[in-house]
Amino acid sequence: MRGSGVSVWRNLGERTVYENRWVSVNMADVELPDGRHLDHTVIRLRPVAVATVVNQANEVMLLWRHRFITDSWGWELPSGGTGEGEDPAIAAAREFEEETGWRPGPMRLLLALDPMPGISTSHHRVYWSDTAHHIGHPEDAFESARREWVPLERVPDLIAQGEVRSANAVAALLLLQHLRLR
Template sequence: MSRLEEKTIQSHTIFEGRVIRVELDEVGLPNGKTSTRELVRHPGAVSVLAVTEKGKIVLVRQYRKPLEKEILELPAGKLEPGENPAECALRELEEETGYRAEALRHLVSFYTSPGFADELLHLYEAQGVSEGTFQPDEDEFVERVELTLEEAFERMESGEICDAKTVTALYILQGREQSTR
């Protein structure tokens, strides 16, 4: 046991939806006291950094209800139970943007908000990008947007690009470009 570990005393599911489950846990703290933790359980997700032959980053504009606004972000999606993350990434890229990839390269996996959620996001880079068929899910309304890296950073500064997966991918891409100069 880690000297910082919080031991679960009891756990109650307080909400179960299509995407998340919310639990309220009572935990024993390292100092012997107890506290509660609100936890969001998520099946995990993927995101894809795709750059066209013309050097444009493929993004989607989507309304995000928790933010009450439209934002630009990388194509992404939730993993289905037992689904291979790379297969999910290929599917999401085509569904949301109409682009296909010949292959994927795993860039990084990270927890999106480990203070309260266990969502693990797998970020991939698409290789051999070509146009396919645009087929968003029935309840998903997205517009494809293609930007240069410079334009994407301008959109980050304006707040239009503001989610962690997209910001992370843009900095990875910028670092790669700077190291090849």
């Protein structure tokens, strides 16, 4: 609840520890409600655009991929960083096409989320479409081992089995399953 009478943490300034075109790692001088100060790491990232398509058979296009950072395999949605000034809906459609070889229809905002608001400005906007047509081999086929149309009814089981680990995919897939199968 915003403005619930509870004192807030205040960012009094930041210094950059590391920066490249994708990320900035900063140390913030934070004043706590009781007046104490602490250094707090802040990871600033470009906004992320995520895309999903649910076809007429209530199947969703998913990518099966390995993430070297966690050394894990799982189902994910196509996604990527948005360019400076790029419309996130256009970025989501571009990522979907590049990573799947399918061109989505008009993209609509499904949800926006901040997966790690305690440390990161990683803002994710998830878009969805109910149409797509195959245009050929994915331009970025190296990003996943395979691409499959997966029935939405399987989503809860895939999540429970740990096969969908990405926070944006879990949130988006559960919401789509709820909206499409109720």
